[in-house]
Amino acid sequence: MSKRLINILTPIFAVVLGIIFGTIIMLVSGYNPVDAFIALGQGAFGDVYQIGEVVRQVTPYILAGLAVAFAFRVGLFNIGVEGQFIVGWLAAVWVGVTFDLPAIIHLPLAILAAMIAGGLWAFVPGLLKARFRVHEVIVTIMMNYIALHTVNYIVNTKMNQGSSKTAKIHETASLRSDWLSNLTTGSSIHWGIIVAIICCFIMWFLLEKTTRGYELRAVGFNQDAAHYAGMNVNKNIILSMVISGCFAGVAGAMEGLGTFGYMAVQGGFTGVGFNGIAVALLGGNTALGVFFAALLFGILKIGALSMPLAGVPKELVDIIIALIVFFVASSYIIRIVLERFSKKEVK
């Protein structure tokens, strides 16, 4: 069995194991797993409306996953995707509310603003890491709280249009489309999925094909060798963090310009950024892997909403997701089993 095949099979086995153990938990706690999974399937694929909702849910997951995966590939842990996501959301909404421009300028400008906001938010931990070797995990976690409370303050005091919400963004900055919405009988699907797919391509191209990607990865693998090769290690660390933050910021724009069209005061973290970590992990930190992992998470999340119809609490899906993450994290065990298996085949 080739290394590549094992790399692909490992997350698939993790998903299967997660579902099996989820089934056991349902049985033990007296729920009917068959009904639960039928309800889950119905909830995700039952009709075009559900599919539209899944696509809408997948969009920010892809981008948050890309943010984490990108950082990981260049040797950094960006736990701050949540914070960068929130500031990106606010920046996009602010541009959407404040300016009056033709759509062709307004929409890209709003996405760009989100990108810059997310990038700036990630610039701080990047700078601290490059200049003072402060570990980015600590700083990004702290930056999450700063983002949450600062954004809440701004929404509450500067942009509040009643009931702790900003005004609706102008039509010209919106990702929503009546056509898409009608096609899916009124779901909240929006064009953001196209943006997310483009970003998958950008991440792959940037890392694998460009001179800059060669540098970024080299710095991630071995800073000393990168220095020896004449690369500017500190600049590349900061840049890595900023690019990762840009992806997270765009994820925020998806919510601000697509799903909601406004920003409300957040009672707590949205969880999108943290789910991004799980998505990146399951997707093996590759662009394509992130796409499929986000798809799975989106299906599970949306499908779960229908599970109470079968009398099963939707929280069980969170348990299954947690189990999948657990099995990916302990993929070492799965790997060993697969390698044993392939050895026997040879004999």
Next chain:
Amino acid sequence: MEFVIEMLNIRKEFGNFVANDNITLQLKKGEIHALLGENGAGKSTLMNVLFGLYQPEQGEIRVKGKPVHISNPNIANELGIGMVHQHFMLVDKFTVTENIILGKEITSGGQINLKRAEKEVRDISERYGLAVDPQAKISDITVGMQQRVEILKTLYRGAEILIFDEPTAVLTPQEIKELIQIMKTLIKEGKSIILITHKLKEIMEVADRCTVIRKGKGIGTVNVSETNPNELASLMVGREVDFKTEKSPAAPKQDVLDIKDLVVKDSRGVTVVNGLNLSVRAGEIVGIAGIDGNGQSEFIEAITGLRKAEKGSVMLNGKELFGLSTRKITESGIGHIPQDRHKHGLVLNYPIGENMVLQTYYKRPFSKNGILNFKEIYNKARALIKEFDVRTPSEYVLARALSGGNQQKAIIGREVDRNPDLLIAAQPTRGLDVGAIEFIHKRLIEQRDNGKAVLLVSFELDEIINVSDRIAVIYEGQIVAVVDPKETTEQELGLLMAGSNRKEAGEGTHV
């Protein structure tokens, strides 16, 4: 004749690859038995079979005449086989004693009895003349001492047979002398030793018998007293090997590198290069001789831009390099074969092919408008791999997977190919076998003959004397003497490296 260990007709396969093919090794009680072979010849595999890490496909292992089945290292330990690994397996933050007892702690009432353990460690240390302080922290003691801790670890576990895996690779000449003494004491005390090495000099000095393996096959066992280094080398490599590197006299021209009053501090802020002056001319090889820790590493790092120098001047072809970035220095014509190929020389997780453009990736034809041209990169890589005889299954294999010798050849290929005016080679042959060393020396001399300047730093005096056209001795961060290799001796160099001044060192020898 009593054999304590017999490995008979051992065969070990990995898939289609035969790592050990019908190898026999018999260790007599109380002897030092060398196991000689090139990098990748199968020495480590054979020892891992003995140590229970691998199971052989065929063959038999006997300990004291009895056939045994060693299925894991614990069984090897119980049979009295101990391994002193090349890469030490020590916990830095623990003391010597804590490291030694790890896994075999003496406890009383659930608590570790450190006092008793320390006493035992001290007793063993004294008995074998190891002079290790049981209370010292690992991070505070020298590499040589750490190795002794590894030796103590095996003795503490009751080893009768000690396997030394390339023990001198990391040691200074002085430490090597001490290690040889320790090995002799061990033998006197009734232990038996298998010494894995590719250094012929050490075998001649310390071993009783020597088993040679080549490309996985057992070539034979010889009595060291009845052989000589040339014979051993040709047994190992399978052809005649030149020890004296053939070279014509140097024809040096203008100064290429000119260093004045260079001052460099190390990572702790201690001044380790203290007003160093040196020049290297086109068409000559200047060797830097010195004991490890006299500022060599910092000196090289400062001129290549890896470390900021405090003050001084570094001129390359009349252009000041002081304070420039690594990239600017590389571009102005310096090639650098770094001392630590894993730390600086390679990105181990990149394919070997992509490592071949580590300093040129951003230039045409490898990169155009910020996009890499992998076709050109791999064309270049293939050409270099062929020219410099880098043995790798393909250019797409991760650099990590190559053997040390082949990694080094790849680095040398990359650096020489850039055709720098000054080539700096820091410990270029460390840990390599005679075949690879010969190859690398030839390449350095070739650069010189092409009118380039070469600066060689090495702790191996043989290498310095053989390859250099001038020898500069470094001591406490200064060049204290420049001597002609044809007119100096190892003794004179040894004294200069130890800090005696020129005149004292010269007494008794002809200068």
